[in-house]
Amino acid sequence: MNSSLKLSNRDRAVLMKAPFLAGLGNSALVRLMSMMTISTLPARKFVMREGETADAFYCVLNGYVRLFRLSREGREADIMVCAPGDTFAEHLLFNDNVYRCNAQTAEPATLARFDMQAVRDLAQQDPEIAKALIAAISRHLVGTMDCIANDRLFTAPQRVANYILSRCPVEGGSASIRLPFQKSLLAGMLGLAPEALSRAFSSLRRVGVTVRGRIIQVGDVQALKNI
Amino acid sequence: MNSSLKLSNRDRAVLMKAPFLAGLGNSALVRLMSMMTISTLPARKFVMREGETADAFYCVLNGYVRLFRLSREGREADIMVCAPGDTFAEHLLFNDNVYRCNAQTAEPATLARFDMQAVRDLAQQDPEIAKALIAAISRHLVGTMDCIANDRLFTAPQRVANYILSRCPVEGGSASIRLPFQKSLLAGMLGLAPEALSRAFSSLRRVGVTVRGRIIQVGDVQALKNI
DNA sequence: AGAGGGATTTGATACTGATCAATCAATCAC
């Protein structure tokens, strides 16, 4: 793990557009950014572990981070996959001080680390920062509630279709998207075993979805919406 | 629906202990409470509907409120069941202004209603209120993430066991609890059809769980923890 | 206390997705 205070331009752009920081005024921004640290992590590196003291939260600048919990027998269940711009563990600020799940990079990643206590202090002083926190946490909550509804309401092919649609240009007609990560990660996000994702893709062939590697071609976006 | 500004003593006690308001100083408390309205609703009454403009959030004072989403075919999926002390839709304050799910009383209920705009203004002025909001929303997020992990990691009998354990006095030995609501509501909370809940209970008989009406008797709490 | 009606349980069946194993494809190291 390589830690530094320096930010690449690309990473800086992601950070500034992250829901947590977007919309902050200059002084709040400077205060937050001067206390964060940047680290570059290899793939499969643990960022935090369930049960550890929660003394920092993170914002993903590059790569993907998988949040998951383990069963007693060692089975893993993904709770959320964080993309560039997402923060995680930020909701422990005014709550518990113990991480409730594990976080692992799904590929080489760059993260901004924020010290809990420092941000807690800032949030108490600066209402703008408090508001940014509320927005970030609220956003997570919306996503998490959507996830429950998806799991409970839809079958595997439907969830896959929903995911594809969420990344398609809205219009009808045909479209082509590229998965930004491995299929096994997508499977986890959707609460599926990799085999089930594979079968879901192949069952979507009859509605005009073609998959080759990470490229997904959709013949008729509208048709996909009808299941 | 009967609206008023008056609070029974019992409802007031619940409100003051609600995570959202507990820990607030007197002036913040007064300001929030002077702008809320109380309503008493019959069972099965809709409090909000998916897609409506989100102009208020609520705190449950008495009874239970079910948050759920509908599929195109009309199937319902519960996202959360709110007990006395819980707030809901409060995470839309600094986000979307559209309700993302339906809310329906599961039985006659009393709710405190908070106008979004008014609380938004208060939160901007008063860091203490902002902090209370962060705590309330964070709490929800923790619960919702737990829910996903539970759904994905455990089978029906295990989820039922977890629920029972969560309401048992911690010690080992035997225990007896009373469900505070109908079994069909519990089924929804756990993402199960009522029939599946029933079968889960009966499968727990072999580890010493007896159910009669709303009373659940646990022979050996420790044994229940091992599955 | 008894009747009525909704809630729950039970049974039978179908479906969805997990799991295990084997094959195939793609990527990497050398």
Add this chain to the structure above:
DNA sequence: GTGATTGATTGATCAGTATCAAATCCCTCT
């Protein structure tokens, strides 16, 4: 390039739950 490693697909089977229908239980109301 070639073998080795990792990721993805496919097939066969199984476990867990939904669904539908019928029987029974429990609660409330009178």
